[in-house]
Amino acid sequence: MTTLPDDDPFAVLEDARVATVLRRLYSEANRQHLSIIGHFLPHALSYLRRRFIPFADSEMDGFYADKYIAIIEDQGAFAYLTARALRARTVVEFGTSFGLSTLWLAAAVRANGGGRVVTTEIVPAKARVARRNFEDAGLADLIDVREGNAIESLAADPSDIDFVLNDGFPMRALDIVRLLTPRIRPGGVVLTDDVGGLRGNFADYLAYMRDRANGFDSMSIPLKTGTEYSVRR
Numbered sequence: 001m002t003t004l005p006d007d008d009p010f011a012v013l014e015d016a017r018v019a020t021v022l023r024r025l026y027s028e029a030n031r032q033h034l035s036i037i038g039h040f041l042p043h044a045l046s047y048l049r050r051r052f053i054p055f056a057d058s059e060m061d062g063f064y065a066d067k068y069i070a071i072i073e074d075q076g077a078f079a080y081l082t083a084r085a086l087r088a089r090t091v092v093e094f095g096t097s098f099g100l101s102t103l104w105l106a107a108a109v110r111a112n113g114g115g116r117v118v119t120t121e122i123v124p125a126k127a128r129v130a131r132r133n134f135e136d137a138g139l140a141d142l143i144d145v146r147e148g149n150a151i152e153s154l155a156a157d158p159s160d161i162d163f164v165l166n167d168g169f170p171m172r173a174l175d176i177v178r179l180l181t182p183r184i185r186p187g188g189v190v191l192t193d194d195v196g197g198l199r200g201n202f203a204d205y206l207a208y209m210r211d212r213a214n215g216f217d218s219m220s221i222p223l224k225t226g227t228e229y230s231v232r233r
């Protein structure tokens with residue numbers, strides 16, 4: 001009888017060095033879950049009712065300054081495979097944090113034959129650690145880390161974007177998509193995390209992405225609390 005293989009999201013990666021770094025970083029990230037749940041507790045009712053949850057911009061270099069708040073392993077593997085299917089050479093990421101998602105994306109770009117991942121982080125200390133993680137994984141040469149507000153650092157380039165991971169704070173998700181849409185190639189994909197759990201915060205974003213007049217075909221897929229998968233028309 002054939003033994004079924006384990007569902008191991010890291011198995012999609014060809015490069016053992018990248019997988020080793022990612023496993024280490026996820027084990028650190030997953031240790032922060034309790035503290036994040038505790039921080040969220042006052043908003044539990046709003047979360048369950050999918051109402052708007054207020055986030056102050058100041059939380060980015062406050063409570064969240066040392067938090068990974070990374071996409072989960074399955075989302076990473078899905079992003080990797082999507083970037084592979086698109087043969088993505090130009091990838092943009094809103095929200096680097098410590099770079100877990102960036103590593104999945106850069107691994108795909110390298111497997112596609114090369115290109116670059118432009119990633120953006122507003123908290124300098126996070127960008128510093130992310131750069132070290134990219135060196136550790138042997139992927140730094142493919143990654144352009146832009147420190148500062150993504151609205152400014154992505155204002156002019158890149159163009160011919162194949163794939164966008166829209167994973168900064170929810171209040172800015174729509175601004176980023178509006179900024180990048182003219183530069184995303186037809187068939188390019190935008191993936192947006194947490195649109196289910198933070199539905200109240202993403203209401204405008206989802207209404208925009210589901211209106212074809214704005215240039216996308218879009219649906220939520222059941223990864224984590226719900227991940228918006230949008231294809232440029």
Ligand SMILES: C[S@@+](CC[C@H](N)C(=O)[O-])C[C@H]1O[C@@H](n2cnc3c(N)ncnc32)[C@H](O)[C@@H]1O
Nearest residue numbers: 070071095097100101121122149150167168169
């Ligand atoms: C959810 S985390 C990103 C997680 C990362 N994509 C991963 O999966 O490992 C969001 C990050 O976006 C950053 N951020 C929020 N607003 C930003 C802005 N306007 N420009 C650049 N970075 C921003 C935050 O500091 C935070 O580190």
